């Protein structure tokens with residue numbers, strides 16, 4: 002795609018949160034019918050070429066579509082519109098209307114009396130009189146016309162449609178076309194407003210069409226779009242809304258500006274209707290667009306256990322962790338073989354072999370024919386895949402970028418468990434990179450088909466827009482940069498599609514981020530409900546004798562071929578931890594799909610929600626998962642009425658003790674390390690005298706301060722925090738990340754490094770080096786291998802064999818080619834081992850790059866999974882850190898994490914490398930003589946000392962506060978008083994409380 006035709010849409014697309022506002026596939030046919038109808042109603046067709054969609058693939062466009070077909074369709078619409086009109090709430094009629102047969106409504110258009118001279122109408126008489134008089138006298142006319150206009154608007158506001166219509170008509174008659182041409186359009190628009198309010202949308206359009214296109218203001222386009230929408234001419238309505246948006250963004254002769262939210266909302270609502278209405282037509286749901294995005298509502302009462310809808314994925318890819326299980330690349334049908342599941346030893350068992358012969362469903366995979374990377378369950382899947390995406394990513398030769406994409410997918414799975422770090426910059430484990438590649442490939446194949454069906458070699462802008470619009474269904478509100486985290490994958494995809502045989506597509510950074518978030522927000526994990534392994538096991542387990550002999554081979558949870566798919570309707574379902582529906586994997590039309598089932602009775606109009614996580618998990622765990630993958634803090638009824646901590650009243654938020662839970666503080670003297678780590682605590686402070694390391698780490702904290710006097714390293718690190726200060730007096734190093742202020746006073750040798758810091762100052766120091774990185778440089782540093790020219794070029798080299806046409810941008814450098822070979826082998830360790838479960842590591846990879854050191858604290862804290870304190874030291878000379886009173890999980894109250902100002906602290910040490918956890922509420926334990934001073938800066942501080950000077954670790958201990966009594970039924974809420982418990986019960990706890 003040339004830069005001219007990039008599907009970026011600039012501010013417009015962003016504002017709309019749609020990729021590009023092109024036409025949707027099939028719009029040409031719909032528009033042809035809409036034009037037919039408009040002609041019947043005597044409306045002019047003032048379209049330009051660019052207002053028309055490209056013709057449908059394999060279909061007929063409006064020029065070659067059979068006219069009788071169109072007429073028939075138009076007749077049907079006319080009839081249904083007329084019927085609707087009848088059923089609709091009363092339309093206002095002034096003096097009786099005379100609608101023509103084809104015109105669904107025609108109110109007040111023909112039979113009004115001319116009231117130019119009748120100034121008794123409503124209260125406009127005087128103004129009208131003035132206008133007439135001033136016109137005759139030739140003075141003050143414009144002023145009087147303006148007054149007349151204001152008057153008409155006032156009357157309209159009062160809902161007196163007939164009077165305002167009469168006034169507008171009279172004014173239009175009075176102000177002849179040649180009098181004040183610039184003033185007439187306003188009157189026509191006002192007339193359209195009145196007519197729309199009266200329900201006469203055809204007449205409203207007729208009025209608007211009296212205004213020349215070049216004179217149509219944003220208001221005119223909006224009014225027209227409203228009329229068209231009411232007449233259910235949705236494609237044309239959207240065209241008018243886009244014109245409103247354009248004229249609002251850049252009014253004639255005016256400066257570029259931002260448009261009102263209302264307008265973008267209108268466009269989104271029309272667009273959503275156009276996208277989802279055809280999908281939901283045979284279901285009991287409607288999909289609406291609200292201020293909070295899409296939502297699914299019941300259109301009628303739905304009973305518990307009822308299937309709400311079934312759906313197949315629009316596009317899918319196998320999850321990285323299950324790639325060893327053979328499955329169809331197109332539909333996800335599992336083609337798993339015994340060898341994929343059982344070890345060689347097990348396979349040697351004759352009994353098992355016999356059982357395989359008898360019970361294992363036989364299905365021979367169909368290979369791609371061009372590459373050996375994918376298989377299909379049937380020839381039809383193979384052909385479908387080839388036409389719709391695979392031909393754009395088929396790795397027919399091992400040297401291609403496409404092959405590398407598959408290598409990455411495979412190797413990623415193999416090495417993740419052992420060496421996650423070597424994958425930094427390539428990918429994370431959210432979903433497979435080939436899913437993203439398939440999305441682009443299918444846009445490309447669609448654009449190619451659109452172009453080809455019109456006899457063109459290359460795709461036009463409109464083709465690209467239409468092709469891209471198939472993924473508009475998957476909206477997202479997330480926009481964090483991803484390219485920076487996985488720059489190598491960006492390079493690989495960009496290089497591949499830029500030089501692809503099908504068409505050239507230049508993936509921009511913005512495209513990449515957007516597609517990533519679209520997929521990450523919307524993918525659903527599913528599997529083939531008719532998996533051969535499942536069928537085999539079912540058969541064996543029903544045969545008692547057989548089960549006795551071979552049942553021992555499958556005690557483990559059975560591994561499934563698992564997929565990530567994009568499901569248009571299910572992706573609109575919002576989450577609730579107390580859902581009224583759930584998702585189940587089932588066969589749909591002979592293919593693996595899903596169905597949504599009501600888990601309780603659902604009222605007409607009620608929102609349908611599923612749970613994105615296991616709703617039996619603790620609230621903090623559910624919220625952590627939701628925040629991590631979907632970026633929201635769940636506020637559902639269940640979350641509102643469950644607590645995380647026994648020390649905090651779930652209802653009123655009161656703490657069980659009197660300490661100030663907004664602060665966490667540690668002070669130590671002469672210790673090796675003073676380390677305070679906190680999540681969602683406002684003030685995090687580590688202070689130290691003559692110690693080696695002082696570290697304060699805060700996530701989502703307001704103030705993070707590390708202060709050292711004559712200390713070696715002072716580090717304050719924070720993620721998403723407001724103020725981070727590392728202050729050091731006569732100390733050696735200060736490091737601040739994402740800090741607002743850094744201050745150094747009278748230090749000997751200070752090196753203060755700041756990333757994205759606002760203020761960096763060093764005063765009174767003898768030897769000071771300060772550096773402030775620019776955002777770009779910082780990004781490059783943060784991303785291992787970021788900007789790695791070798792990889793980029795090598796990727797280009799790999800792509801060379803695919804296309805000779807575009808060598809300028811991806812040039813081949815031989816010594817670099819060798820380097821990618823090195824990379825390739827590095828990423829392809831030979832392993833026959835069963836891949837380990839890779840849950841946390843890959844996630845951590847992404848976090849590491851995104852969150853910097855804060856991630857460490859989160860990981861450590863997650864390991865301890867405790868709100869309680871611990872301190873750790875060990876005999877190695879590495880500095881060990883431990884989260885102090887840290888809850889890594891999101892908490893909506895700043896008071897939920899424990900703090901150090903406590904009465905009882907403790908520290909634990911151990912000689913192993915691992916972070917150890919400790920029980921709470923006990924006196925400090927000193928199990929290792931190498932642990933030295935620890936002291937909490939509290940009223941009841943503890944101190945621990947030791948005579949050795951080898952390793953000094955000081956960490957702050959925390960005691961859990963007193964606990965409140967729990968809800969006896971569900972044990973998921975704590976209350977400080979009976980009153981709180983009763984109130985909470987009434988306000989919603991009752992609805993979510995389940996006896997355990």
Ligand SMILES: C[S@@+](CC[C@H](N)C(=O)[O-])C[C@H]1O[C@@H](n2cnc3c(N)ncnc32)[C@H](O)[C@@H]1O
Nearest residue numbers: 293294295476522523572573574575576631633
């Ligand atoms: C699969 S989409 C669901 C449809 C969504 N409303 C939309 O328009 O895209 C998932 C996204 O919906 C939003 N979402 C879903 N459930 C939510 C909830 N309970 N609270 C807040 N946001 C929610 C989040 O932004 C999440 O990333």
